[in-house]
Amino acid sequence: MKFLVALLVAVSALVAQQPENEAFAPDRIEIYKQVDGPDLSLQIFLPSGWSRSDSRPAIVFFFGGGWVSGDPAQFHPHARYFAQRGVVAACAWYRTKNSHGTDPFAAIADGKSAMRWLRMHALEWGIDPGRIVAAGGSAGGHVAASTALLQGLDDPGDDPSVSSTPSALVLFNPVIDTTEKGYGVEKVGERKLEASPVHHVRGGLAPTIIFHGTADTTVPFENVERFCSLMIRAGNRCELVPYDGEKHGFFNYSRNVDHYLDTVGHANEFLRSVGIIP
Numbered sequence: 001m002k003f004l005v006a007l008l009v010a011v012s013a014l015v016a017q018q019p020e021n022e023a024f025a026p027d028r029i030e031i032y033k034q035v036d037g038p039d040l041s042l043q044i045f046l047p048s049g050w051s052r053s054d055s056r057p058a059i060v061f062f063f064g065g066g067w068v069s070g071d072p073a074q075f076h077p078h079a080r081y082f083a084q085r086g087v088v089a090a091c092a093w094y095r096t097k098n099s100h101g102t103d104p105f106a107a108i109a110d111g112k113s114a115m116r117w118l119r120m121h122a123l124e125w126g127i128d129p130g131r132i133v134a135a136g137g138s139a140g141g142h143v144a145a146s147t148a149l150l151q152g153l154d155d156p157g158d159d160p161s162v163s164s165t166p167s168a169l170v171l172f173n174p175v176i177d178t179t180e181k182g183y184g185v186e187k188v189g190e191r192k193l194e195a196s197p198v199h200h201v202r203g204g205l206a207p208t209i210i211f212h213g214t215a216d217t218t219v220p221f222e223n224v225e226r227f228c229s230l231m232i233r234a235g236n237r238c239e240l241v242p243y244d245g246e247k248h249g250f251f252n253y254s255r256n257v258d259h260y261l262d263t264v265g266h267a268n269e270f271l272r273s274v275g276i277i278p
Helices: 002-016 072-083 104-120 139-149 185-191 221-233 257-273
Strands: 028-033 040-045 056-062 088-092 127-137 168-172 208-213 238-243
Touching (some): 040 072, 040 104, 056 139, 072 088, 072 257, 104 127, 104 139, 168 257, 208 257, 221 238, 238 257
Parallel strands (some): 056 088, 056 127
Antiparallel strands (some): 028 040, 040 088
16 A cells, blocks of 8 residues: 555646646547637546447546636546546637637537537447536536536537437536526626526436535535535435535646545445446
């Protein structure tokens, strides 16, 4: 055990000395959607021994940034972690105010488009279309949650016969209430209830795990407590993992490697428990 701990510390120190885009570089980049402005891509991380004839689980991560800014590189360490565990992982670009001059509803539509693209190309990428997880942090957590909870709000160019619904959700301090009780009401305006996942809880939703700091001043901890309570009451599985005294973004690799390792390890076990990962 002491050897393993020492090895982990040494590897973490080595990786920390490298730029993240080198230490966690994606294996492939694929355009999943063309829009006004830069095309939207999925940065794909492939497991060792991967082949197109596989039928592996997949997970797609959506970055945070308040629907204003952000970069998929935020979740490159998470994607590489899951790829090393046999999962096809991807980090998605989606439209933001800074990149495309858009609002949160464009981000929601893009999240759904990314999920549909993975299902439509499952055979090409050795993916089991029945085991695709949506994940994300903050506004990206909202995008991920929206693929499961918000009906409609699809891109008009999408094929509605292809489901955008994930098999499970892995959320890191997600925006889950877009009313005055949560975050983002000034960005969604009169459509605040339409964009608010906590107001669309019902039975039959994907099993969900949430990592959230109790001292988060951006997205109140009460929001995720209320969401999980409603999910369980509706008969869904929802696991909330609180981090005492931690604030927004505590889980990021660049901020705290220990919290990063703890959250991805816990997420891995959760996905095993619901049958996503063997």
